[in-house]
Amino acid sequence: MTNEPKITPEIVAQHGFTPEEYEKVLEIMGREPSMTELGIFSVMWSEHCSYKSSRVHLGRLPTTGERVIVPPGENAGVVDIGDDWCVAFKVESHNHPSFIEPFQGAATGVGGILRDVFTMGARPVAAMNSLRFGPLNDEKNGRRNTSILKGCVDGIAHYGNCFGVPTVGGEVVFDESYSLNPLVNAFALGIVRKDQIFFGKAEGIGNPVLYVGAKTGRDGIHGATMASAEFDEEALEKRPTVQVGDPFLEKLLLEACLEAMRSGAIAGIQDMGAAGLTSSSVEMASRAGTGLELDLTLVPQRETGMTAYEMMLSESQERMLIVAKSGREKQVVDIFKKWDLDAVVIGKVVEGHHLRVYHNGVLEAEIPVDTVTDAAPKYNRPMDGSKFKIQNSKFKIEDQKPKTKDQTEALKMLLASPNICSKRWVYQQYDTMVRTNTAILPGADAAVIRVKETRRAISMCLDGNGKFAAINPRMGAKLIVAESARNNVCVGAKPIAVTNCLNFASPEKPEVMRAFSEVIDGISEACRAFETPIISGNVSFYNETDGKGILPTPTIGMVGLIEDTRKIITQGFKKEGDIIAILGETKDDLAASEYAQTILGLTTDELIENGIVPEIDLDLEVKVQTACLKLADNLLINSAHDASDGGLAVAVAEQCFSSLNNQANGAEIELSNSDLAAESLLFGETPSRIIVTFSAENLEKIKEVVGDCPFEIIGKVSAENLSFKINGEEKISASVSELETAWKTSLEKQLER
Amino acid sequence: MKFGVIVFPGSNCDHDAYHVISKHVGQPVDFIWHKATDLSGYDAVIVPGGFSYGDYLRCGALAKFSPVMQSVKEFAAQGKYVFGICNGFQILCEAGLLPGALIRNKNLHFICKHVNLKVENANTPFTSEVENGKVLSIPIAHAEGNYVCDDETFHQLEENGQIVFRYCDENGEVTDEANPNGARSNIAGICNLNRNVLGMMPHPERACESLLGSNDGRAIFRSLTKKIAETVEA
Numbered sequence: 001m002t003n004e005p006k007i008t009p010e011i012v013a014q015h016g017f018t019p020e021e022y023e024k025v026l027e028i029m030g031r032e033p034s035m036t037e038l039g040i041f042s043v044m045w046s047e048h049c050s051y052k053s054s055r056v057h058l059g060r061l062p063t064t065g066e067r068v069i070v071p072p073g074e075n076a077g078v079v080d081i082g083d084d085w086c087v088a089f090k091v092e093s094h095n096h097p098s099f100i101e102p103f104q105g106a107a108t109g110v111g112g113i114l115r116d117v118f119t120m121g122a123r124p125v126a127a128m129n130s131l132r133f134g135p136l137n138d139e140k141n142g143r144r145n146t147s148i149l150k151g152c153v154d155g156i157a158h159y160g161n162c163f164g165v166p167t168v169g170g171e172v173v174f175d176e177s178y179s180l181n182p183l184v185n186a187f188a189l190g191i192v193r194k195d196q197i198f199f200g201k202a203e204g205i206g207n208p209v210l211y212v213g214a215k216t217g218r219d220g221i222h223g224a225t226m227a228s229a230e231f232d233e234e235a236l237e238k239r240p241t242v243q244v245g246d247p248f249l250e251k252l253l254l255e256a257c258l259e260a261m262r263s264g265a266i267a268g269i270q271d272m273g274a275a276g277l278t279s280s281s282v283e284m285a286s287r288a289g290t291g292l293e294l295d296l297t298l299v300p301q302r303e304t305g306m307t308a309y310e311m312m313l314s315e316s317q318e319r320m321l322i323v324a325k326s327g328r329e330k331q332v333v334d335i336f337k338k339w340d341l342d343a344v345v346i347g348k349v350v351e352g353h354h355l356r357v358y359h360n361g362v363l364e365a366e367i368p369v370d371t372v373t374d375a376a377p378k379y380n381r382p383m384d385g386s387k388f389k390i391q392n393s394k395f396k397i398e399d400q401k402p403k404t405k406d407q408t409e410a411l412k413m414l415l416a417s418p419n420i421c422s423k424r425w426v427y428q429q430y431d432t433m434v435r436t437n438t439a440i441l442p443g444a445d446a447a448v449i450r451v452k453e454t455r456r457a458i459s460m461c462l463d464g465n466g467k468f469a470a471i472n473p474r475m476g477a478k479l480i481v482a483e484s485a486r487n488n489v490c491v492g493a494k495p496i497a498v499t500n501c502l503n504f505a506s507p508e509k510p511e512v513m514r515a516f517s518e519v520i521d522g523i524s525e526a527c528r529a530f531e532t533p534i535i536s537g538n539v540s541f542y543n544e545t546d547g548k549g550i551l552p553t554p555t556i557g558m559v560g561l562i563e564d565t566r567k568i569i570t571q572g573f574k575k576e577g578d579i580i581a582i583l584g585e586t587k588d589d590l591a592a593s594e595y596a597q598t599i600l601g602l603t604t605d606e607l608i609e610n611g612i613v614p615e616i617d618l619d620l621e622v623k624v625q626t627a628c629l630k631l632a633d634n635l636l637i638n639s640a641h642d643a644s645d646g647g648l649a650v651a652v653a654e655q656c657f658s659s660l661n662n663q664a665n666g667a668e669i670e671l672s673n674s675d676l677a678a679e680s681l682l683f684g685e686t687p688s689r690i691i692v693t694f695s696a697e698n699l700e701k702i703k704e705v706v707g708d709c710p711f712e713i714i715g716k717v718s719a720e721n722l723s724f725k726i727n728g729e730e731k732i733s734a735s736v737s738e739l740e741t742a743w744k745t746s747l748e749k750q751l752e753r
Numbered sequence: 754m755k756f757g758v759i760v761f762p763g764s765n766c767d768h769d770a771y772h773v774i775s776k777h778v779g780q781p782v783d784f785i786w787h788k789a790t791d792l793s794g795y796d797a798v799i800v801p802g803g804f805s806y807g808d809y810l811r812c813g814a815l816a817k818f819s820p821v822m823q824s825v826k827e828f829a830a831q832g833k834y835v836f837g838i839c840n841g842f843q844i845l846c847e848a849g850l851l852p853g854a855l856i857r858n859k860n861l862h863f864i865c866k867h868v869n870l871k872v873e874n875a876n877t878p879f880t881s882e883v884e885n886g887k888v889l890s891i892p893i894a895h896a897e898g899n900y901v902c903d904d905e906t907f908h909q910l911e912e913n914g915q916i917v918f919r920y921c922d923e924n925g926e927v928t929d930e931a932n933p934n935g936a937r938s939n940i941a942g943i944c945n946l947n948r949n950v951l952g953m954m955p956h957p958e959r960a961c962e963s964l965l966g967s968n969d970g971r972a973i974f975r976s977l978t979k980k981i982a983e984t985v986e987a
Contacts, residue, residue, distance in 0.1 A: 164804075252762055429864070431863070433865060433956070434766060437965075
């Protein structure tokens with residue numbers, strides 16, 4: 001091997017190994033590793049690539065189902081949508097890079113997830129993102145939080161718009177715990193014919209290995225290791241570990257890859273994401289049970305004097321590793337040449353199970369591939385749940401000091417609050433319509449894209465709720481999955497599969513690990529109830545800055561199927577005089593609501609202290625969703641909307657607002673209930689509730705379809721005003737246009753000041 | 754009758770234009786690679802939206818050097834139809850087929866939303882099937898759609914009826930509030946003196962199905978198809 005620095009305990013520690021892990025490296029190798037080998041072990045055994053703290057728990061997630069074509073383990077999961085067509089999708093975090101360098105961090109997050117999807121042979125047709133930031137008006141970090149938000153939105157727009165994928169939905173959430181710990185979870189979905197799915201397998205002894213796409217530079221070296229540590233004041237010094245994205249190159253790479261796949265010359269393909277050339281080569285060989293020989297001298301480079309270590313660890317973007325069928329490499333090279341891209345044979349698939357890396361004629365690394373994948377460390381880390389509060393009833397509305405007792409004023413404040421107000425300022429910067437499939441634009445319960453090749457449409461949404469998961473991780477997780485499913489149902493879609501992104505603080509803290517484990521169990525139970533298997537996902541630990549961690553934040557990306565585009569339902573009220581009814585029941589669920597935070601002024605820590613989240617009954621939830629789907633399927637309803645953040649009053653107000661081709665309406669609501677406080681009825685966040693509207697003539701048929709699902713008529717659609725009466729007494733009366741303005745302009749007022 | 758959709762590296766509305774021509778206009782259509790130079794056999798070419806060459810240097814500035822653009826100029830000089838949408842409009846301006854330029858939106862952001870367009874001149878091959886003053890709902894999606902030109906050019910555009918579309922409100926009033934990007938005199942689309950070359954920032958190909966929120970873009974394609982049919986017959 002070449003003259004490299006001697007491996008000292010300092011170097012071992014810098015690479016993030018514990019002494020025990022390094023012992024294991026020595027044991028596997030039977031000798032001291034070279035620097036390149038140490039680097040390979042380091043990135044492959046990082047938390048980010050090896051899932052060493054989470055693997056023991058992830059196995060409990062349900063991953064099978066009738067529609068599942070490719071379960072977790074590949075670049076993206078694939079499910080059958082009928083007529084020989086499939087969708088491939090996945091969500092992935094890019095939290096750490098987005099904190100260090102918001103624009104490029106978020107942009108390359110989008111780039112990475114798009115590659116994951118088209119690696120499967122699927123053309124990306126929709127993207128979403130789930131974003132979490134600290135409060136914009138925070139005294140200490142408000143300006144920083146604002147600039148992080150603007151940078152992330154700009155980066156996502158830059159990448160997605162240029163690449164040509166519509167960004168159709170997602171969420172933007174604010175909470176103190178995301179100050180200096182932003183979360184950027186990027187989702188992409190692609191369409192692929194069932195018989196044209198590709199895999200990341202290095203199959204066929206003797207087949208050539210091609211490097212395609214952008215040239216390799218020194219950017220992003222150790223990005224995966226960076227994403228596996230918490231942050232402190234010096235975090236910004238890590239900026240050089242953030243990669244720089246080029247969406248134009250990625251667009252060329254997409255077209256070239258799809259063309260090469262169609263040519264039949266490709267045996268396997270894998271994107272070079274985290275840990276670049278290392279993870280792509282190791283994973284492809286590992287999946288196929290083969291060995292690989294690579295000559296790094298042949299790798300296209302944009303810097304001079306790069307070492308084998310640097311090339312194996314570089315995270316330069318927009319690159320792919322392809323295994324071509326023997327003898328057809330020229331065909332592949334020619335296709336990439338057409339798109340002005342590099343495509344070079346850098347090695348071949350060999351017998352055995354070793355990765356051998358040569359550089360300038362010298363063997364720089366020789367590692368058995370399964371030792372860096374399957375034999376990676378796996379920890380069952382200590383867990384401690386003693387800090388979780390048990391549900392108690394300490395919270396009483398009578399003991400609280402609301403900022404206003406006027407419920408109309410409270411509704412207006414809620415509609416303008418950061419977590420409920422319109423996110424138009426954000427999504428108008430995204431191209432939401434390119435590819436001409438978007439049937440429901442951002443701002444709805446779920447986005448919908450039609451599938452041109454069929455009569456079907458696909459719905460999708462991204463949902464998280466750190467607050468609920470922090471108070472009660474298991475119940476919180478169930479609530480999030482249920483809301484995701486409900487959001488799909490509200491546009492007329494049957495939920496079919498899930499991808500998840502689990503954002504947590506340090507796994508070395510026992511209470512974090514306990515929350516993680518509980519969240520896995522909550523997700524599993526709910527996914528079983530909805531028959532929506534998990535087909536892909538990602539775990540992001542170490543979301544901590546200066547020792548302060550984020551709320552446990554599982555993000556659920558759920559995808560649904562609409563058999564016929566004519567059966568899509570939207571949330572806006574359509575016609576004056578339509579009956580407004582609610583599927584489900586309202587209970588006393590004010591304690592952890594947006595009302596509790598915005599109007600009662602409770603901090604998230606105080607909500608956690610109170611320890612109360614809504615209880616969800618999954619059987620009831622399934623019943624409500626089934627009823628709503630049947631109504632949509634029989635074309636009996638004119639609108640549907642989930643009552644969640646801000647409760648019934650906010651949900652009805654949102655349905656009054658105008659949308660494309662649909663003018664604003666009003667509503668007259670009359671509720672009667674002797675057990676619940678007005679605040680709970682109006683603003684409580686009981687799950688399993690869907691508001692639907694329909695023509696009076698459909699009422700009898702609707703009652704028949706709904707069966708034994710709780711169903712109550714609460715009012716009718718009117719002209720210009722929204723009013724709520726409880727037991728005959730008027731509680732809310734407001735002009736809809738005034739409410740709509742407050743809701744629509746709140747975020748841009750904060751951001752454009 | 755035959756349409757061509759030019760594909761530059763980075764074009765991303767090429768498939769959308771192709772889809773509309775083949776499915777909704779119902780005419781034969783080919784993709785034309787930017788290195789091609791033979792446009793014989795086509796009656797109209799669409800220069801589609803997207804980010805040709807990644808918008809590097811300046812939107813459309815590099816695409817004008819693609820081999821196909823010389824042929825597009827000759828094609829236009831023969832009186833055949835050239836239709837630039839969004840990035841295609843930017844390319845036609847850069848290539849000198851249309852006057853003026855498109856600069857950064859006034860608010861410096863990319864903007865994607867449905868806007869209203871007033872048809873200012875129904876006497877062009879692209880608008881013959883609508884009436885003057887008609888309001889069309891068609892989406893925009895761009896960061897550089899702010900149309901600028903010098904005073905002399907502007908007066909010529911006005912005098913010659915080359916201003917085809919202006920941003921307006923839902924009642925057809927051309928107001929500052931209805932101007933999404935700061936374009937001079939709310940200009941959304943212009944044609945050349947001969948009226949066979951049209952460039953517009955909004956995307957009519959995204960407004961050809963009620964499922965997507967609007968059908969109003971069809972009128973433009975219908976006008977063009979009718980005109981070509983007349984020309985071909987004659």
